[in-house]
Amino acid sequence: MAKKNKGWDYLNSDDINSMSDGSKDDWGYIDSDGSDSFHGGDGSWGYKNADGSGSFYGGTGDSDSVYDEGDDDADGSSLGEALGTIVGAGIVGAMAAGVKATAEEREREAQREAERREQARINSEKRRAWRKSHRKGIAITILIFIFVVLLLIGYYEIQKLIGILWFNDL
Structure with missing residues (x-):
């Protein structure tokens, strides 16, 4: 000064x-x-x-x-300066608390996101392991389904031919 x-x-x-x-x-x-x-x-x-x-x-x-x-x-001080200091400290304290709360919320959100990713990874591994252990059963089920569909198509075609042959004999 x-x-x-x-x-x-x-x-x-x-x-x-x-x-x-x-x-x-x-x-x-x-x-x-x-x-x-x-x-x-x-x-x-x-x-x-x-x-x-x-x-x-x-x-x-x-x-x-x-x-x-x-x-x-x-x-060395006046009432106005003291009041200003108190208000300033209160504002700084409130801002610090707000920043801390925001940081804690971001940390919790990051933790929840990490837990969600970990759970998704675990579920994916479980599905992959189930498919691997049941691969033969799934393949057999698909082949049986295809065989049944082909049998139904053949049955339908045979029924059509029977009808045509029956009318030709008359």
């Missing part, structure tokens, strides 16, 4: 005579309620309210020369 200059020090002091360099371009005042104001010859200015809130803007125009009441808190 940038070094605080005499204007900021003046705003945070209780002594109206704290501007010791004697510059005629700098001026400030302190009210009876504790609020004060400062205007520097370099263009800096600032104010501090009785409750401790306020701002100081350095004359260089750099963002590093902008201060607010958080720069000089005696306890």
Whole structure:
């Protein structure tokens, strides 16, 4: 952080005579309620309210020369900062819990998918083993079926011929 200059020090002091360099371009005042104001010859200015809130803007125009009441808190913290920290930590905790839950759900889904694949592999092996052990029985069943179909076709053809031969004899 940038070094605080005499204007900021003046705003945070209780002594109206704290501007010791004697510059005629700098001026400030302190009210009876504790609020004060400062205007520097370099263009800096600032104010501090009785409750401790306020701002100081350095004359260089750099963002590093902008201060607010958080720069000089005696306890190093304010209620707003503490609340912001708590809310931020809560949001981070909620996001971490969400990420963890998502990761756990993906892990469970991957486990279920692996179990499903393993069960499908086991079932495929069982079907293959059953077909292998019953190969002769399946082949015999198919041959018997073909033989029966051929017998039925032959029977039908013979019946047709009997009918034709019977009408020719008349």
